[in-house]
Amino acid sequence: MTMTDKTKPIGLYIHIPFCRSKCPYCDFYSFSPREELIDEYTKRVCEELKNTHHTFDTVYFGGGTPSFIGEKRITEILGNVAFTNNAEITVECNPSDTGDKERSFDFSALAQAGVNRISMGLQSSSDSERRALGRRAGKDEVLRAVERAQNAGIDNISLDLMLGIPGQTAESLKGSVDFAVSAGARHISAYILKIEENTFFGRHPEKYSFPSDDETADLYLKTAEALKEKGYIHYEISNFAVPGYESRHNLKYWKLDDYLGTGPAAHSFIGGKRSFYPADIKEYLAGCERICDGEGGGEDEYIMLSLRLREGLDLDKYEERYSKTVNPGFTEKCRLYADRGFGSFDGRIFSLNSRGFLISNTVISELLAELD
Amino acid sequence: MAINKDKIRNFCIIAHIDHGKSTLADRLLEKTNSVALRDMTDQLLDDMDLERERGITIKAHAVTLNYRAKDGEEYLLNLIDTPGHVDFNYEVSRSLAACEGAILIIDATQGVEAQTLANTYLALDHDLEIVPVINKIDLPSADPDRVSKEVEDVIGLDCSEAAKISAKTGENVEEVLEQIVKFIPSPEANDDLPCRALIFDSVYDSYKGVIVYVRVKEGRIKPGDTMRLMATGAEFTVVETGYMRARMPEPRDELTAGEVGYITASIKTVGDARVGDTVTTAANPASQPLPGYRKVNPMVFCGIYPADGADYENLREALEKLQLNDASLSFEPETSGALGFGFRCGFLGLLHLEIIQERLEREYDLDLVTTVPSVVYKINLTDGTQVEIDNPTHYPDPANIASCEEPFTDAHIYTPAEYVGTIMDLCQERRGVFKNMDYITPERVDIHYELPLNEIIYDFFDSLKSRTRGYASFDYEISDYRASKLVKLDVLLNGDIIDALSFIIHSDKAYSKARKIAEKLKDNIPRQMFEIPIQIAIGGKIIARETVKAMRKDVLAKCYGGDITRKKKLLEKQKEGKKRMRHFGTVEVPQEAFMAVLKLDDDG
Numbered sequence: 001m002t003m004t005d006k007t008k009p010i011g012l013y014i015h016i017p018f019c020r021s022k023c024p025y026c027d028f029y030s031f032s033p034r035e036e037l038i039d040e041y042t043k044r045v046c047e048e049l050k051n052t053h054h055t056f057d058t059v060y061f062g063g064g065t066p067s068f069i070g071e072k073r074i075t076e077i078l079g080n081v082a083f084t085n086n087a088e089i090t091v092e093c094n095p096s097d098t099g100d101k102e103r104s105f106d107f108s109a110l111a112q113a114g115v116n117r118i119s120m121g122l123q124s125s126s127d128s129e130r131r132a133l134g135r136r137a138g139k140d141e142v143l144r145a146v147e148r149a150q151n152a153g154i155d156n157i158s159l160d161l162m163l164g165i166p167g168q169t170a171e172s173l174k175g176s177v178d179f180a181v182s183a184g185a186r187h188i189s190a191y192i193l194k195i196e197e198n199t200f201f202g203r204h205p206e207k208y209s210f211p212s213d214d215e216t217a218d219l220y221l222k223t224a225e226a227l228k229e230k231g232y233i234h235y236e237i238s239n240f241a242v243p244g245y246e247s248r249h250n251l252k253y254w255k256l257d258d259y260l261g262t263g264p265a266a267h268s269f270i271g272g273k274r275s276f277y278p279a280d281i282k283e284y285l286a287g288c289e290r291i292c293d294g295e296g297g298g299e300d301e302y303i304m305l306s307l308r309l310r311e312g313l314d315l316d317k318y319e320e321r322y323s324k325t326v327n328p329g330f331t332e333k334c335r336l337y338a339d340r341g342f343g344s345f346d347g348r349i350f351s352l353n354s355r356g357f358l359i360s361n362t363v364i365s366e367l368l369a370e371l372d
Numbered sequence: 373m374a375i376n377k378d379k380i381r382n383f384c385i386i387a388h389i390d391h392g393k394s395t396l397a398d399r400l401l402e403k404t405n406s407v408a409l410r411d412m413t414d415q416l417l418d419d420m421d422l423e424r425e426r427g428i429t430i431k432a433h434a435v436t437l438n439y440r441a442k443d444g445e446e447y448l449l450n451l452i453d454t455p456g457h458v459d460f461n462y463e464v465s466r467s468l469a470a471c472e473g474a475i476l477i478i479d480a481t482q483g484v485e486a487q488t489l490a491n492t493y494l495a496l497d498h499d500l501e502i503v504p505v506i507n508k509i510d511l512p513s514a515d516p517d518r519v520s521k522e523v524e525d526v527i528g529l530d531c532s533e534a535a536k537i538s539a540k541t542g543e544n545v546e547e548v549l550e551q552i553v554k555f556i557p558s559p560e561a562n563d564d565l566p567c568r569a570l571i572f573d574s575v576y577d578s579y580k581g582v583i584v585y586v587r588v589k590e591g592r593i594k595p596g597d598t599m600r601l602m603a604t605g606a607e608f609t610v611v612e613t614g615y616m617r618a619r620m621p622e623p624r625d626e627l628t629a630g631e632v633g634y635i636t637a638s639i640k641t642v643g644d645a646r647v648g649d650t651v652t653t654a655a656n657p658a659s660q661p662l663p664g665y666r667k668v669n670p671m672v673f674c675g676i677y678p679a680d681g682a683d684y685e686n687l688r689e690a691l692e693k694l695q696l697n698d699a700s701l702s703f704e705p706e707t708s709g710a711l712g713f714g715f716r717c718g719f720l721g722l723l724h725l726e727i728i729q730e731r732l733e734r735e736y737d738l739d740l741v742t743t744v745p746s747v748v749y750k751i752n753l754t755d756g757t758q759v760e761i762d763n764p765t766h767y768p769d770p771a772n773i774a775s776c777e778e779p780f781t782d783a784h785i786y787t788p789a790e791y792v793g794t795i796m797d798l799c800q801e802r803r804g805v806f807k808n809m810d811y812i813t814p815e816r817v818d819i820h821y822e823l824p825l826n827e828i829i830y831d832f833f834d835s836l837k838s839r840t841r842g843y844a845s846f847d848y849e850i851s852d853y854r855a856s857k858l859v860k861l862d863v864l865l866n867g868d869i870i871d872a873l874s875f876i877i878h879s880d881k882a883y884s885k886a887r888k889i890a891e892k893l894k895d896n897i898p899r900q901m902f903e904i905p906i907q908i909a910i911g912g913k914i915i916a917r918e919t920v921k922a923m924r925k926d927v928l929a930k931c932y933g934g935d936i937t938r939k940k941k942l943l944e945k946q947k948e949g950k951k952r953m954r955h956f957g958t959v960e961v962p963q964e965a966f967m968a969v970l971k972l973d974d975d976g
Contacts, residue, residue: 013934163929192929217924238929253934267934274937293937301936304943336958340901359901361926365946372951 009057009084010270011252014045014077015263016066017281020096023134024200025162025193029265029279030064037281042073044285048262049080056081056260058249059089067093071106075113083114088248090117090158096137099145107152117247118149119158119189125179126172129165132208134200139179146183156245158187163223164216165193166208173219177226186245190223191238192216217358224354235310237357254305256297272297299324299371304364312343312351330370337363377561377630379445381552382587383503384452384467386495387477388485388845392507396477396539396548397435397453403545404437404449406618434573434585434632436615436622441553449552450587450632452572454491460720461849462668463573465494466648469664470572470587470632473501473556475548476529480506480514480536483522484812486786486845492527501556504529505548510538526812561630566658567591569627569635569651571601574642576696582639585616586651587632589662594626598654599637602661606644607654608637642699668700670718671779671850672725672745672829673762675706675872676732677714679739679952679963684713690736691715694728701728706763710872710956711741716763719745722829741954741966744875747826750777750853764874767860770911777853778878779825785836787844789817794839802827803878824878825850861886863893863969864907864914865959873969886916889969896965899923904959 018038019030033041059081061074074091083089091110098105098120107118124130125139137145146157159180163173180188193210195201201208211219224234232240236254239247252259253269261268265279274293277284299322306313319325331347338345342356342363352360387393437449454467468474474495478488495502504523506516520531535551537544569586577583593599597610614623615633627633639645650661678687691703702718719725725745732738748762752775761767783804785795789811796806799821807820823832828848836844859882863873877885886908893906897920908916928939953960 192925192927194929213925220925237927253936259934261934267936269934269936276935296936300944301940304940305936337901342901357927359923359926361928361943361946362901362923365943365950368943368947369950 007055008258009055009087011058011060011249011257011259012049012054012056012081012083013060013062013249013259013261013263013266014049014066015261015266016061016063016069017041017264018068019063019065020068020094020136021134022200025133025195027196027199027202028064031281038069038073040285041281042069042076044287045077045262046080049077052082052260054082054260055084057084057087058252058259059083059087060249061091063092065094065097066091067097067105071109074115075109078113078115087114088117088156089115090119090247090249091115092119092121093145093149094137095120095122095142095145096135098148099137099141099143105145105148107149107154111152111154116154117156117158118146118154119187120145120160122159122176122180122183123162124165124168124172125176126168129168129172129176132166133162143183146185150184155184155186157183157185158189158247159183159185161188161190161223163190163192163219164211166210168211168219170219170222173223174226177223177230181227181230187239187241187247188227188232189239190220190227192220220358221354233310234354234357237308237360254308256302256305267293269296300368303367303371307350307352307360307364307367308357310351312349315348315350327370330367333367333370375448375628375631378558379447380450380558380561380630381447381473381556382450382452382471382559382630382632383473383475383552383556384454384471385475385477386454386464386468386488386491387507388479388482388487388491391477391479391482391485391488392539393453393477396475396505396507396537396545397451399539399542399545400437400449400451400549401435401618402542403549404439406435406437434616435618436632437618439549439553442550443553447553449549452632460724461494462666462720463647464491465498465664466570466572468495468498468500469662470570471498471500472559473503473552475552476502476504477507477539478504478519478523480508480516480519481511483519484526484786484816486784486847489527489786489818490784490847492529502529503548503551503555504531504534505551506531506534506536507539509536510541510543522813522816526816559630561628562590563592563628565590565629566656567593567597567651567653568658568662569593570662571645571647571649571651573647574639574645574697574699576642577636580611580636580638582636582642582645582696583621584635584637584639584645584651585632586627586635588627588629590629590658591653591656592626592628593635593651593653599635600652600654600657601645602650602652602658603646603665603667604644604649608639608644610635610637612636641696643695646699668720670700670702670720671825672719672721672747673716674719674725674745675708675711675714675743675763676703676717676729677708677711677741677743677872679741681712683738686736687715687732687738687740690732690738691717693736694731698728700724708743708765708872710870710954711743714741718762722833739952739963741872741963743872743966744969745829746876747779747829749779749858749876752776761876764860764876765871767874767876770859776856776858778856778858780851780854781823781825781828781848782851783821783823783828783846783848785819785821785844785846786812787817787819787840789815791840791844792817792819795819795836795844798832798835798839799823802832803880822851823848824854824856826876826878859910861889862909863889864905864909865893865897865956865961866904867907868957868959869909870956870961872966882910883915890916890918892968893965894918894920896968897959897961900960902958 017030018033122142123133127138227240234240235246258270264277264281264284267276274296275290334345334350343352385393433453435451439447439449452467454464509516516536523529523531535547568590569588573585574582595610598607599610600607613627613635614621648665652658678684695701700720703715706716746762748760751759753772754774804821804823810818812818857879858876859879860876863870890906890908903922904920906918907914953962
């Protein structure tokens with residue numbers, strides 16, 4: 001594989017593993033900390049970033065809940081990051097930290113420090129659905145938080161929606177989509193709820209009535225259709241954007257570009273090597289090394305990730321990148337999927353549409369089987 | 373050293389399954405100091421894991437024990453452990469033919485069961501002296517007196533002296549040894565006649581070749597002799613003779629009339645030394661073989677295919693190796709449009725099939741797909757000829773069939789009286805012909821039915837067990853072929869016939885079976901990118917249908933945080949899963965779907 005070009009800017013992911021409380025669907029590494037621990041953590045992140053020789057053209061504060069540590073610490077961390085002039089800098093915010101009437105969260109300070117993109121978990125505009133997901137804030141608070149960010153000059157707002165929430169209907173979902181659009185979201189992530197084993201949902205599925213797979217599939221297609229009407233591009237399986245507002249940071253994951261991740265459970269991909277920090281804040285604070293996760297960027301990853309994107313898999317690029325020719329069985333399969341209405345194939349570029357995205361695991365695993 | 377024939381006792385232990393046959397054998401070994409206590413494992417003679425797990429003896433075993441009796445004399449006891457299942461009746465009969473007596477174990481909590489009787493009659497057929505033993509007296513629910521009376525009433529055996537023992541704790545086991553010496557006659561033995569030795573088992577050993585277990589009836593045989601197998605005429609030079617001991621064989625200069633032991637002669641396959649054959653010597657051959665030899669024919673057939681086509685050669689090797697030790701297993705190559713290359717295998721019965729399948733999977737680490745088992749049907753064609761069909765694929769065009777015949781069995785079910793109703797319902801459903809019913813005691817009934825073999829090879833025993841909470845026992849033997857109305861059912865997926873799922877069935881059952889198969893397949897075929905029609909047909913006529921709906925959702929919605937490896941592994945796993953699927957045109961069918969159709973039962 002290619003050696004990393006040290007001068008070429010890469011992506012930076014900063015994991016903030018703190019939350020006020022754990023949501024019933026979330027299996028990311030996070031917990032509720034003491035103030036001193038947050039300070040200690042901030043210090044450790046700053047030290048690591050100070051010492052890295054990389055420059056970054058995207059920075060992403062993810063979590064957990066980055067807003068939970070407050071704008072001052074975020075600004076402090078950013079002070080140690082060498083980012084480019086036009087860098088995309090995103091902070092994930094929880095509306096209950098940032099939209100509350102009583103609490104002040106200074107978006108202007110963030111904007112001053114370079115933050116130009118805010119991602120917020122709306123999940124649903126139905127407060128009962130939000131409660132089912134363990135979200136404390138009401139939709140009004142979300143709106144207030146969005147407005148504060150916009151007023152601070154950050155117009156690139158991304159809102160998360162969730163599909164397959166207990167009790168969700170086509171109507172309630174339509175309401176959520178409209179709400180997100182009229183709030184001025186330039187980017188919308190619509191995730192199908194996946195019930196993970198180690199979550200409250202996973203342990204107590206009997207307490208909820210989740211929509212069936214077929215119903216969820218319908219919700220997904222309706223969302224895609226509604227957002228398309230509003231002018232959003234369905235550029236990735238779960239992501240929609242007004243043209244020009246695609247997440248540059250997340251695109252790095254899908255296009256096999258380099259990124260550095262810091263914080264417990266954060267993953268890195270640099271110079272063809274994947275690695276990650278263990279999901280343990282004590283080890284991270286003690287200065288542990290990243291755990292090697294093997295080679296990345298192989299053709300299987302390329303196919304898997306390309307097909308997550310609307311632009312799809314370009315066989316010319318693939319063949320050039322891996323110096324090989326795809327076998328006829330592979331293209332035959334592409335043709336078959338296109339014929340069945342799951343995407344398009346012009347002989348060289350194979351891409352999935354919304355229906356195809358829904359069964360992309362099947363498509364990808366079948367195509368990968370053709371490589372063997 | 374000449375053996376005093378008066379001091380030899382050749383005996384086997386017979387019992388219904390789980391009445392304690394192998395446990396008593398363990399105790400006899402222990403009490404005669406044949407095995408050091410520290411080397412004792414449970415069910416020592418059952419040396420296959422499978423035998424221990426299933427609690428049944430699959431192969432016959434033999435062991436020679438030295439016992440100093442209370443009369444002060446030293447005796448040579450030859451214990452022959454017999455297989456414990458109807459599938460292996462012929463092997464049992466050969467083991468019995470090698471003995472002068474049998475210990476009949478009866479469970480003091482259960483009393484007389486189907487195999488108790490079946491085995492007793494078999495032993496009586498061979499003029500064996502039967503020594504009844506009441507076992508499991510340590511259990512709280514044991515009622516040895518009632519059971520003794522039941523044995524006297526039902527079998528007519530005098531139980532006044534029957535040892536009441538616990539093979540588990542060892543209580544009173546010495547008494548059994550004394551009774552063996554006292555009641556079982558020593559062999560009638562004439563060393564001067566031409567050699568005739570009965571083969572009651574043979575096992576393959578990779579160093580010595582086939583080890584032939586024999587009971588010498590007449591004459592003598594020793595290393596250097598040219599032995600002749602009377603059924604095949606094959607001749608071998610005897611390399612070694614000796615006694616089977618619990619821990620390792622004990623070579624002897626010769627085996628003479630009345631003795632039980634082994635012969636090795638660099639024999640390559642057990643097929644050359646079949647159970648029931650007679651060994652004689654080329655120098656002084658016997659004129660007649662011992663009676664009772666027959667080549668056992670497989671009764672149940674099925675196709676066995678490697679799940680991964682690349683394992684075809686491994687499967688062949690594994691089958692060849694199993695056949696080295698199992699002359700009743702037959703196989704020949706077969707090709708299926710659906711399953712590719714595999715083997716048509718013949719078995720003595722369903723248990724035999726299951727055992728072979730399990731050994732292939734466990735000992736040879738093979739993933740297998742097995743087709744629905746079939747019996748051998750006789751089809752009379754309009755041109756006056758008859759064909760035997762054990763594979764639905766070869767079923768003739770119905771237009772050319774004049775009539776069909778299927779094998780029937782004579783079946784006995786022993787049950788507590790309260791289950792008579794449900795058992796008769798079951799037999800009726802399985803097209804049974806009621807013969808008669810005997811109250812062996814006021815509480816226990818022997819129900820006699822004639823049942824078609826193809827109705828009992830799938831799951832009859834399981835149904836019987838579940839309907840009677842395990843209290844009924846069952847025994848059968850093949851009786852004759854009878855005229856029958858048969859049809860062949862075909863399964864079509866997405867319009868294509870899946871040959872491996874076709875089977876032959878009585879026409880009265882075709883519709884209900886077809887519906888169940890369609891439902892089972894629908895439940896077991898995962899949703900795919902398009903709708904899959906499932907149709908069940910007789911000839912061109914569709915008699916049942918179902919649809920597997922198209923898959924709608926199979927997606928990893930969230931793929932960021934940069935952890936690509938985890939997602940990749942998920943897809944890898946899915947890819948490997950797909951490879952294990954059987955592809956029929958564009959339809960993927962998992963192994964479980966085949967298994968589900970195979971295991972189709974009454975409630976299915």
